[in-house]
Amino acid sequence: MDSIKEKIQSKSKETRQEVTGKILSYSAIILIVAVVISIFAFVASKGIATFTQNHASLKDFFLTTDWSPTAVGKDGRPLVGALPMILGSFGVTLLAVLFATPFAIGTALYMTQIASKRGHRLLQIVIELLVGIPSVVYGFIGLSVVVPFVRTHFGGSGYGILSGSFVLFVMVLPTVTSMTEDSLRAVPSYYKSASLALGATEWQTIYKVILRAALPGILTAVVFGMARAFGEALAVQMVIGNATLMPKGLLSASSTLTSVLTMGIGNTVMGTVGNNALWSLALVLLLMSLIFNLLIKWIGRRGRF
Amino acid sequence: MDVGQYDLNDTAIRTFDPKEHELAISTDNLQVFYGDNHAFYDGSLQFERYKITALIGASGSGKSTFLRSLNRMNDGVARVDGQIWYRGLDINSPRINVYEMRKHVGMVFQRPNPFSKSIRENITFALKENGIKKKQQLDQIVEESLKGAALWDEVKDILDRSALALSGGQQQRLCIARAIAMKPDILLMDEPASALDPISTLKVEETMVELKKKYTIIIVTHNMQQASRVSDYTAFFHLGHVIEYDKTKNVFTLPQKKATDDYVSGNFG
Amino acid sequence: MDSKTANKLALLTIKLIAGIVVVILAFLLGRILLQGVPHISWSFLTKPSQEFIAGGGIVYQLFNSFYLLILTLVISFPISLGAGIFLAEYAPKNWFTEVIRMAIEILSSLPSVVVGLFGFLLFVVQLKMGFSILAGAIALTFFNLPLLTRNIEESLNAVSDLQREAGLALGLSKWRTVLKVIIPEALPGIITGIVLGAGRVFGEAAALIYTAGQSASTIDFTNWNPFDAASPLNWSRPAETLAVHIWKINSEGIMPDAAAVSAGTSAVLIIVVLIFNLSARYLGNRLYRKFTAADK
8 A cells, every 4th residue: 555645645743733723823813802802892881881870871971071970960860071081182182193293294204305324223213212111201201390391381280281292292202203204215216206306396395295195194193193192091190180170271180081090990989880980981982092093094095096 | 929829729738658657746627726817727737757847938827836736835825626646646635635745746946945044954854843853864864865956065064054154056956955855756846946047057957867866857947948958848838828748859849839839949938 | 485495494494303302302311310310229129119208119119010021921922922823824815814903903002091991890800800910911911912913923924935835845734834934033023022012011000000009019039939928929919010100109109209219210110111122122133133144
């Protein structure tokens, strides 16, 4: 009997290795998917309880400003007006990105269009180091530098949306910059040479050709920055003042979804309306992060030529 | 020149009388699809044992696709229909143990692809995976295969250096040594010399002629001189069809089909 | 203003902006190190922290941070490796893979506070683990998984397909080819990714305050039985890390030298993270050279 023929028709060590490999790699990936699904399931079930079990009004949650979940309003429903926190979160996020975007684009332009190899390398290191600084350290610097600075130069206590935005500005800057740089780098170099050959100045080339071609990428970078700013907890919580009141301006003590969560979860009892209301805030955070994700996907799809 | 002017179904393909010729591997109605793209049509070819068969044709003629289907390297990349007969088995069947099969139908690729391990480990790695552990036996196979690939004299003192330190031609011969260390029946070579300089090419060709004493070799090549120098049989591929298959001498000197004639006289390709 | 002047002005602005970014980093690092390093002393690094009086150290927090990091890597590396291998080597091109990629992307963009709260809810409360190192390590694993998985996938993808073909053509299974040929080749990238991730994990606080907890229980450094409550290796004790310590002091610290302690702790934290970043770069370069260059 032909032993080779026999072997080719039967299972071998390799067949078994292949089964093992598939089982191991599929289990790992399924575990990750399961984690994501359970995060959503757990947070959603807790977050919805405020409205199903404690009968809070969804409309009040998004549109009213009175946040004292343990108290009951005139209609007998718990007071869960989350508008101050929602506004606070959007406020710091938008301002931070507003500050960061021009800096990010400028730095990325410098890195891709102007800098020498060494200059590029230096800025790359700067950006990597900025990414590496832990958020509590940003918070601590915010507390010891930004808050006193805002207090002396803008007035108020120094705690508030403005300080939060300053801190977040530095925190999202590296992310937005490096993603913007990537998208600028992806612009074919003949765009630039063609434009320069036509007699356009460097700035005209940058402004009219390069930035325009990289726009979808830059937008994606900005949305990424927003997602990061919106979800940042401790650094913001340390400088925003933590008052669950409607922000009266950029200088009054306010709060964000994340800051109320970090402060509150430890001080409420699991299962009570006060605790459930916090989970509702977490659910809003989760959904926003989903929305930012979809937005990035959408831009990516629209941006393809 | 319009390469689509020939009747692709007008073919001259030799078959072998099993009484006179021992066959190593053969295909029946082999067809290959990359998604919707029909890359290779209907090839029924027989390959004689201990001979070198060259597959020639222009880029995109389907010769590499055909070759890579023979040891199922196209699994997961393309759909291959039809039968491949080896030792009385259809090795294109899903029931075949491809890993076992590939130990007997080895392959050398277009670009040298040694592992980034030492020269010795490049050869012993797969052997060890197959359960050969004795140092003495391993050393012996290393020497034999390197000699078989005409590399022994150049590397015998530096066996523990990284294979990546070798020149391109040496790396390719190391890959040949690695393949023959498995003692396969059949060696498939996908343009093994296309990335090499002329001197290395010549060395690889000499190696092949030496190797056919023990192995059946099927080689894809762009280089017609190479095909005529080393091969016993030649198959001419054109636009996914095999147009002509015969003794190398006949294909190059007395081509039966116009397409073959035009190709071997250098009118296209 | 003619186009030449506009050009000059615009280019100058761009240079100025890049300069400001460099100054921001220099200021941050300078401030943290200049303020913090003078507070770092042998006794600061080796004494337990104090809640009400001055002169506390950070020895427990320092140990806890490293222990948590190691546990996190021990849990997250095998999972990421499996997932990375799946994505790079086995993933079929269909909706299933799309869903998985989407899930990983979502996980990587989740706010870390939400990840921490989930860990709190599931492990600390439901599974009754209490505030513990293990709960913290699991939360940090969730936080680390997507990055590490993506890094491993990219490192594997960067290995040439020629190497895969070489293994398969010798009759090796795909799994062995990946383990024995592709992973060794991808190792420099993978290690760089692990070390960079380690820096991120080391500085993370939001995912920990409700999982590993905010108190540093007394550790007996002579007791190495992991099942003893006072042992440093015990993973069911609550464990405040350096990052959480900084947050805690600044939110509700009442010791008289709170500012000095946070400055010192921040400096230690930054120094460790910098070491991680620099060694990631160094290791990456060195291993890369070692693996690819011909050793003559």
